[in-house]
Amino acid sequence: MGIVLLIIVGAAAGFLATRLMGMETDIPTTIVLGVAGALVGGFALRALVMMAGWMAGFVGAVMGALLLVWIWKTWASR
Numbered sequence: 289m290g291i292v293l294l295i296i297v298g299a300a301a302g303f304l305a306t307r308l309m310g311m312e313t314d315i316p317t318t319i320v321l322g323v324a325g326a327l328v329g330g331f332a333l334r335a336l337v338m339m340a341g342w343m344a345g346f347v348g349a350v351m352g353a354l355l356l357v358w359i360w361k362t363w364a365s366r
Contacts, residue, residue: 294323294326295319295323297322297326298319298322298323298324298325298326299315299318299319299322299323300322301322301325301326302318302319302320302321302322302323302325303318303322305321305322305325306318306321
């Protein structure tokens, strides 16, 4: 069932992508482009979400430290 769903979603994604890019391709090429794009996009999105988990914590830590430094400079200068 997963393969069939991948082909259907890939065909829809391939159709949409080829039309947005102004390409006229045949049906098998559209399906292959869509399925390959779904695989690449899926892997990239998973990697981005995994990195965003620890990166979000890092960005939050830096922002918190910047806030504390700003407060320290504001109150310590008085």
